[in-house]
Amino acid sequence: MDLKALAERLLPGDYPALSYYEELYPPRDLEKGAEVTRLAPSPTGFIHLGNLFVAIANERIAHQSGGVLYLRIEDTDEKRRVEGAVEAVKNALRYFDIRFDEGAEIEGAENKYGPYYQRQRTDIYRAFVKDLIVRGRAYPCFCTEEELSALREKQVAEKKITGYYGEYARCRTLSEEEIYRNLDEGKPYVIRLKSMGDPEHKLSFHDEIKGDITVTENDQDVVILKSDGIPTYHFAHAIDDHFMRTTLVIRGEEWLASLPIHLELFDVLGFRRPRYGHNCSLMKQDGETRRKLSKRKDPELSLEFYRQEGYFARAVKVYMLTLLNSNFEEWYRKNPDAPLESFRFSASKMSKSGTLFDLDKLNDISADELARLSEEEMLSFLKEWAEEYGTDAQKAYFKDEDYMKKVLALCMGTGSKKRRKDFKTASQAMGVISYFFSRPETHESYRVSPEDKRALLDSYLSSYDHGDDAQVWFAKLKEVAAENGFAAEMKAYKADPSAYKGSVADVAEVLRIAVTGHANTPDLWTILHILGEEEAAARIRAAREEA
């Protein structure tokens, strides 16, 4: 068969010599050891925690080695495309401090390995497909969807391995006349790889994350060019990662199963293979079982969700890093003030097994991270969040920034010897401080009886002097307790609880709930003084009236 003529019929026209592309995309001039990694999302615009997980690993590996991180858009599937997706992905990643050196819509001088949209690279793919046809390593396949699924059913029934391979690869042995007849009839076709692999051959392969694994040779005649002339993922991966000079492919472990295909593709194309690291997926508990995060089932795990909740970007990053490299947590404990970038990230330290996403742990880290902020930093963090996601009432919290700073200083414990860790996310923090900005709509229940509550509030009001300092104020509170049959000293109360109606703690609680609505708050005296005499007194009187 005249393969050259066939190739010309299938892909007419002049394509550049393959060496042209080698020269157009020369090996990168980088230091020894510098890694070139990439993120290659399809443009659905949806990006979740699992994507961030892999993104951080790629970013760290590239940048700590003095290498390059680039963004490639895998838009070979028309059905998946969503408008504005690339911008959305870039924004979401930027929030978590993932910066690309080059790639799709990335400004900068180093864009010579583009284009970075696969749809704009079809000439390159076709040139190589054409060469493969000439070399007899690729062929047209006219099988219809129905024929393929019939084949599949037959294989399942016979308990054979499913797929297009060996004797089942019917179009592989089509005669010249049959091929041209099909072509003349205008039958649609795809181009498949003519695989030379033998699945009996098992080979050892070094994965940068998993270590030494065994892979079997591929024998599937996979589609490399779809009927619309666009390559499949597998083929585009081989071409692009070669010509973009990727050195290390860190990707999700769902790709492990197709690794044999990729290896054969790199070999048949005569490309040097990149190194691979297959990252375990982030799992989610789903009833009795666990499964990997999915975009359809877990919209609450989208990066956008974390921004809406007001998670502190650095906290999410720290959490991801603790999951990614098991020695990170210890390092961070020892070097709390060192830049995150100075941690030596290592692919081989990445976890081999699926990790369950733990919101408790994230919240704990968030509280720690937020507790390191100054009140100015906290203010701008909350303000930025409120401007984008807050209610109108919450936006108004920031009209008087000095007042807000006092509130934050109290809730963060910045002035005092003991830091507080009340804040986990921006939205949660806004809820915590809400009583400083509006009267509480609900009050937690009081432990004391309504009669005692009224009596306590009355005596408190009668002796209250806004000029009292904290010590004097508390001494008076003790007097109020004693006058009403409550123990002034906790020790006395604990020694003999039956001798009193309660303790000064109960008295403080009455006041606290009256003013804030909550039984648990930071220092009450300070709250009273932030609110001001008038407002505080008004709240206490209101509580007394409803008693």
Add this chain to the structure above:
RNA sequence: GGCCUUGUGGUCAAGCGGUUAAGACGGCGCCCUCUCACGGCGCAAUCCCGGGUUCGAUUCCCGGCAAGGUCACCA
């Protein structure tokens, strides 16, 4: 079902032939204390199972089992 990967407390995990089997989150208790938070102290809880190899296996080998992934003209 075939193939691949992975199995240490509830979760994340250190460990790499001999350890009282780290640490963190969560839980529980105590202390501090006007509440909460912070902080301190303490407790409970783990090597998937069965065979080997070995003086000795969490660790090495084999076999099970379980979980996850994957078997498209989707990536």
